[in-house]
Amino acid sequence: MRISKAVITAASRKQRTLPLQTLIDSDGTEKSVLAIIIEEILRSGISSICVVVCPGDEAAYSGAAGPYAGAITFVQQAEPRGYGHAIACARDFCQDEPFLHLVGDHLYVSEGDQGCAEALVRMAEMQESSVSAVQSSHESLLPYYGCIGGHRLAGDRGLYEVEHVREKPTPTEAEQTLMIPGLRAGHYLCFFGMHVLTPTVLTILDELLAQAPADSAVTLSDALDRLPGRERYLALESHGQRYDVGVKYGILTAQLALALNGQDRDEVLTRLLTLMVHREGARRVET
Numbered sequence: 001m002r003i004s005k006a007v008i009t010a011a012s013r014k015q016r017t018l019p020l021q022t023l024i025d026s027d028g029t030e031k032s033v034l035a036i037i038i039e040e041i042l043r044s045g046i047s048s049i050c051v052v053v054c055p056g057d058e059a060a061y062s063g064a065a066g067p068y069a070g071a072i073t074f075v076q077q078a079e080p081r082g083y084g085h086a087i088a089c090a091r092d093f094c095q096d097e098p099f100l101h102l103v104g105d106h107l108y109v110s111e112g113d114q115g116c117a118e119a120l121v122r123m124a125e126m127q128e129s130s131v132s133a134v135q136s137s138h139e140s141l142l143p144y145y146g147c148i149g150g151h152r153l154a155g156d157r158g159l160y161e162v163e164h165v166r167e168k169p170t171p172t173e174a175e176q177t178l179m180i181p182g183l184r185a186g187h188y189l190c191f192f193g194m195h196v197l198t199p200t201v202l203t204i205l206d207e208l209l210a211q212a213p214a215d216s217a218v219t220l221s222d223a224l225d226r227l228p229g230r231e232r233y234l235a236l237e238s239h240g241q242r243y244d245v246g247v248k249y250g251i252l253t254a255q256l257a258l259a260l261n262g263q264d265r266d267e268v269l270t271r272l273l274t275l276m277v278h279r280e281g282a283r284r285v286e287t
Helices: 033-043 058-071 083-088 116-127 139-144 171-177 199-211 220-229 250-260 265-286
Strands: 005-009 022-024 030-032 048-053 072-076 099-103 106-109 130-138 146-152 159-167 187-197 233-237 241-244
Touching: 005 033, 005 083, 022 033, 022 250, 030 033, 030 058, 033 048, 033 058, 033 099, 033 106, 033 116, 048 058, 058 072, 083 199, 083 220, 099 116, 106 187, 106 250, 116 130, 116 187, 116 233, 130 139, 130 146, 130 220, 139 171, 139 187, 146 220, 159 171, 159 220, 187 241, 199 220, 220 233, 241 250, 250 265
Parallel strands: 005 048, 005 099, 048 072, 130 233
Antiparallel strands: 022 030, 099 187, 106 241, 130 187, 146 159, 146 187, 159 233
């Protein structure tokens, strides 16, 4: 299986402006969140990229993509029918081929030379199946992510056979269906914000959309929960870090992570230390 296409979803009405935000990347260059995500994809060897947007957002996203605008195909999500529907809108672009999928409001920092998306793509090509990146996460994070249940594959510490998927489960639901032997107590495997998906996922999404009321939303987790009944579905534990820029202080946290992982690390640490010293001094004067 060869992965040659990628789909970025960025049509959420509440978060559509997040990929347009500007940060300083690890190389010290000012870039949009969208451009940083595109570079993560290009690093995996994929150059054909689709971005799913709200109608009318194409020009803003093309500008945010900068030098990569020519590599993008824009697809509109005309109806706000959820995350799963957004991915289904890219069916014509994917043309029954497997594809890498990243969300438009997450940034990723790898702990090694290989990028997070690159590691996921190579594993999916090797296993010839859908593979979702996951990360061991404390149960306090369950309200923010989809989560998998299953079992670890023998002989491979970071690869799991997926049996169940739940979107933002409650702690009780997670304890009943999503516990995986070997994880720390109170921890679950939550989605990392990137997947390699086979055309079967698009088929399931089409089925779910056809069955659901016209004004209802369909999530990707709904489709992924059905996928193990159709074909093999795996999860790869990522050793990088994901940063959701849509949560409180998300942009700030992502910026600090990029800076501390880049060439300006010492300068940023010095500025942070100076700020903390000044704040501590002001606090002591006040008391």
